[in-house]
Amino acid sequence: MTHELATGLVFLVYMVGVFGLAIMSNRLLQKKSFLAEYFLGSRGLGVWALAFTFAATSASGGSFTGYPSLVYTYGWIVALWIGSYMIVPVVTMGLMGKRLNQVARRAGALTIPDVIRERFASPGLGLFASAVIVFFTLTNLIAQFKAGGIILDVLLEGTPGYRDQIVPWVEQTGILSPLLAIAGANTGYVIGLLLFAFTVIVYTSYGGFRAVVWTDVMQGIVMGIGVLILIPFTMAAVGGLNKATKDLAERPPRLVVGLAAQDNAIEYYGKTPSDVIIHHTALPPAVALDIEGPPLTVEVLEDEQDRVQITINLAAELGTIQATARDVVEAVNASPEASRWVSASIPKLERYPDLSGNGLAPLMEAPNHLRPGRDLVFGPGLKQKGNGAGDPFHPIGMAISFFFMWAISGAGQPGTMVRLMAFRDSKTLRYAMFTVTIYFGCIYLPIIFLFTAAQQIIHPAELTAGSDQIMPQLASRVAPWWLAGILIAAPFAAVMSTVDSFLLLISSAVVRDIYQRSINPDLSEKSVKIISYSTTAISGVLVTLMALNPPRFLQDFIVMTGGGFAATFLAPVFLGIYWKRMTRVGAWLSMAAGFVTTVVLFSPVLLAAPLAALNISWRSEEINLFGLHPLIWGLIASFGLGILGSLASPKPPRSLINRYFAKPDLAGLDEPPPHQV
Amino acid sequence: MAEPDDDPVYRDSKREALIILLAWAACMVWSVSYCYLNGYTRHDRVPGEVSALLPTLDQRDRTLESLTTPFGLGIPDWALWGIVVPWIVCVFFSAWFCFVYMTDDPEPQDRGEDEHLVNPAVED
Numbered sequence: 001m002t003h004e005l006a007t008g009l010v011f012l013v014y015m016v017g018v019f020g021l022a023i024m025s026n027r028l029l030q031k032k033s034f035l036a037e038y039f040l041g042s043r044g045l046g047v048w049a050l051a052f053t054f055a056a057t058s059a060s061g062g063s064f065t066g067y068p069s070l071v072y073t074y075g076w077i078v079a080l081w082i083g084s085y086m087i088v089p090v091v092t093m094g095l096m097g098k099r100l101n102q103v104a105r106r107a108g109a110l111t112i113p114d115v116i117r118e119r120f121a122s123p124g125l126g127l128f129a130s131a132v133i134v135f136f137t138l139t140n141l142i143a144q145f146k147a148g149g150i151i152l153d154v155l156l157e158g159t160p161g162y163r164d165q166i167v168p169w170v171e172q173t174g175i176l177s178p179l180l181a182i183a184g185a186n187t188g189y190v191i192g193l194l195l196f197a198f199t200v201i202v203y204t205s206y207g208g209f210r211a212v213v214w215t216d217v218m219q220g221i222v223m224g225i226g227v228l229i230l231i232p233f234t235m236a237a238v239g240g241l242n243k244a245t246k247d248l249a250e251r252p253p254r255l256v257v258g259l260a261a262q263d264n265a266i267e268y269y270g271k272t273p274s275d276v277i278i279h280h281t282a283l284p285p286a287v288a289l290d291i292e293g294p295p296l297t298v299e300v301l302e303d304e305q306d307r308v309q310i311t312i313n314l315a316a317e318l319g320t321i322q323a324t325a326r327d328v329v330e331a332v333n334a335s336p337e338a339s340r341w342v343s344a345s346i347p348k349l350e351r352y353p354d355l356s357g358n359g360l361a362p363l364m365e366a367p368n369h370l371r372p373g374r375d376l377v378f379g380p381g382l383k384q385k386g387n388g389a390g391d392p393f394h395p396i397g398m399a400i401s402f403f404f405m406w407a408i409s410g411a412g413q414p415g416t417m418v419r420l421m422a423f424r425d426s427k428t429l430r431y432a433m434f435t436v437t438i439y440f441g442c443i444y445l446p447i448i449f450l451f452t453a454a455q456q457i458i459h460p461a462e463l464t465a466g467s468d469q470i471m472p473q474l475a476s477r478v479a480p481w482w483l484a485g486i487l488i489a490a491p492f493a494a495v496m497s498t499v500d501s502f503l504l505l506i507s508s509a510v511v512r513d514i515y516q517r518s519i520n521p522d523l524s525e526k527s528v529k530i531i532s533y534s535t536t537a538i539s540g541v542l543v544t545l546m547a548l549n550p551p552r553f554l555q556d557f558i559v560m561t562g563g564g565f566a567a568t569f570l571a572p573v574f575l576g577i578y579w580k581r582m583t584r585v586g587a588w589l590s591m592a593a594g595f596v597t598t599v600v601l602f603s604p605v606l607l608a609a610p611l612a613a614l615n616i617s618w619r620s621e622e623i624n625l626f627g628l629h630p631l632i633w634g635l636i637a638s639f640g641l642g643i644l645g646s647l648a649s650p651k652p653p654r655s656l657i658n659r660y661f662a663k664p665d666l667a668g669l670d671e672p673p674p675h676q677v
Numbered sequence: 678m679a680e681p682d683d684d685p686v687y688r689d690s691k692r693e694a695l696i697i698l699l700a701w702a703a704c705m706v707w708s709v710s711y712c713y714l715n716g717y718t719r720h721d722r723v724p725g726e727v728s729a730l731l732p733t734l735d736q737r738d739r740t741l742e743s744l745t746t747p748f749g750l751g752i753p754d755w756a757l758w759g760i761v762v763p764w765i766v767c768v769f770f771s772a773w774f775c776f777v778y779m780t781d782d783p784e785p786q787d788r789g790e791d792e793h794l795v796n797p798a799v800e801d
Contacts, residue, residue, distance in 0.1 A: 076716075080712045087704045090767075403705040578694065628727065
């Protein structure tokens with residue numbers, strides 16, 4: 001059986017499983033209190049459900065695409081980058097789990113804004129929290145839907161009849177013409193997006209929280225087993241990890257020239273940055289008119305000092321050409337001389353900024369740099385793309401930041417915290433915490449071994465769709481068809497398990513926090529049901545439409561979602577459940593300071609596109625003050641102002657403190673919650 | 678300051694949270710400093726960044742020849758002692774924390790707290 005057919009089969013089985021779980025979940029939904037079951041599984045999650053929904057929600061699509069790609073590109077230093085995962089389960093689940101669960105029960109809270117609103121007796125705070133959640137989640141969902149559409153399009157590529165019958169039929173009948181016009185993309189992507197959206201919207205809307213959790217369990221187990229089984233096949237292919245690491249370390253240096261746009265630099269063989277020199281020249285108009293095909297040609301020669309001179313002749317005026325990276329690669333590869341020096345192609349069709357002038361490299365921000373084999377077994381590594389190409393990949397400031405990023409920031413994600421409100425009892429939490437510790441150890445450590453070794457099996461030039469494809473490529477190369485099928489489908493399952501949680505997060509914020517608690521509290525059970533189902537579905541449809549052609553400014557917000565969430569929510573929730581003196585004023589200041597600090601430090605990223613449209617030159621990377629990630633500054637601002645604001649304002653009323661901090665018999669649990677101001 | 682009327686879940690959770698934060702800090706200090714000292718080919722001190730606060734560490738710059746993979750595992754020495762071994766220690770810590778240290782507090786539903794679930798939905 002071919003890998004493509006196996007993938008199709010795995011996908012089919014997966015779909016049947018997902019819809020089956022949604023139907024079972026909906027049956028359960030009919031027997032319980034609707035809102036608590038639909039958004040929180042009636043606080044009844046057991047060990048396996050809690051462990052795997054937690055793991056699968058944390059392990060987004062990036063765990064099976066971006067993370068393996070980083071290991072493959074940067075080698076062993078990524079072990080330090082991901083190192084905090086050794087303690088992530090204990091921190092993210094244990095730091096607040098038991099206490100947050102208790103406070104949520106006492107508050108009768110179903111969502112994080114609910115907890116904040118009740119603990120600080122402030123509807124305004126609850127609404128602000130909901131607004132932040134809706135905004136960040138929506139922008140992130142658009143990116144995740146886009147990724148889902150692309151992955152599904154690639155997955156279906158090899159399915160018999162898809163490319164040669166279904167896609168042409170769709171194009172001929174024109175049934176998707178309006179969507180294709182919006183998307184400005186190929187038919188395959190639109191079909192993939194619609195199929196992905198239909199699946200995830202239907203099972204999330206219909207089954208609610210419990211369907212999401214059950215599918216997470218299924219996905220988590222399958223993905224974990226897939227990675228573990230891949231280990232022996234890969235190690236057999238490379239002759240063991242010891243040999244793979246040794247070969248990697250001794251690999252001859254390659255010179256990376258900042259020629260390509262963003263994702264993949266062309267690699268040249270060379271020993272020093274001056275070994276390969278790039279010139280750009282404009283061809284005379286008469287000659288340029290005669291050129292067919294790509295608007296450039298390449299000449300290569302070795303000069304008397306043994307340097308390689310590569311001249312790129314542009315069939316247009318300097319500064320005006322818009323050649324694609326592929327044009328450059330094709331032209332370079334067409335030259336027999338150049339092929340001696342070019343070791344990789346550029347997989348992505350990125351345009352590179354206007355070329356102008358002559359020089360060592362066309363992009364001053366992406367200088368030539370050497371990448372010796374030792375860079376892949378030691379730190380700090382070198383950034384391979386973007387404006388910072390050639391800078392250290394993981395300097396000490398970032399190494400510290402990523403211990404905050406994964407562990408501390410992970411504890412402050414609303415999607416994570418809401419799961420801590422859903423478990424049955426503290427025994428469940430203890431067992432689930434240990435299960436996740438084992439699970440992460442079995443996933444994240446082996447991925448380092450697998451993909452540093454993958455360097456010996458797959459050359460970057462073979463990854464024609466980018467290094468994000470390294471996991472399915474490796475699986476196709478070394479594993480039997482059934483395992484390859486599972487691992488090729490893994491990124492799809494991972495994206496889905498993240499998307500479904502986000503979809504419910506938006507829906508709960510709108511239905512529970514905004515509509516029911518602020519606009520119309522006297523809803524009947526029937527109306528609550530209709531509004532919940534339809535809000536989840538409508539949110540999904542809206543996101544699908546936006547994912548057809550995502551607005552640029554929304555995409556820019558995605559980079560700060562994780563940091564923004566943690567900086568906004570961690571301090572008020574953590575201080576709110578552990579510190580009696582935390583006041584409403586402190587909570588307001590804490591949330592606002594965390595949110596504003598993150599936005600300000602990410603503003604260069606957010607402003608880059610609008611300013612570029614005005615022809616204003618602008619840095620496009622976030623501000624890492626003292627070399628530390630904006631998240632850390634966001635947390636400092638949020639905790640600092642939260643504490644100062646609380647100390648400077650009057651103490652919270654005794655009734656409020658008793659409700660959440662006193663023994664049950666003194667907490668006034670038989671009375672209505674303290675008056676909301 | 679703990680008060681006699683404090684809820685036991687609150688008291689226990691606070692004590693457990695402190696242990697967790699200490700464990701996280703210990704992991705960070707050990708892994709980052711060990712890997713930085715022993716796993717980097719160079720230790721640039723960049724003005725205006727955290728690295729400028731550190732002493733000169735040129736003598737600790739690694740060369741390819743110094744690389745070892747202890748026990749023939751194929752894991753670079755710095756990654757083994759800086760990440761893999763601490764990771765295994767963390768698994769044992771997690772087992773101790775989950776099965777020995779962390780207490781099972783009275784179940785919330787046993788104390789009737791769930792009865793106070795705020796659900797303003799009106800039954801038909």
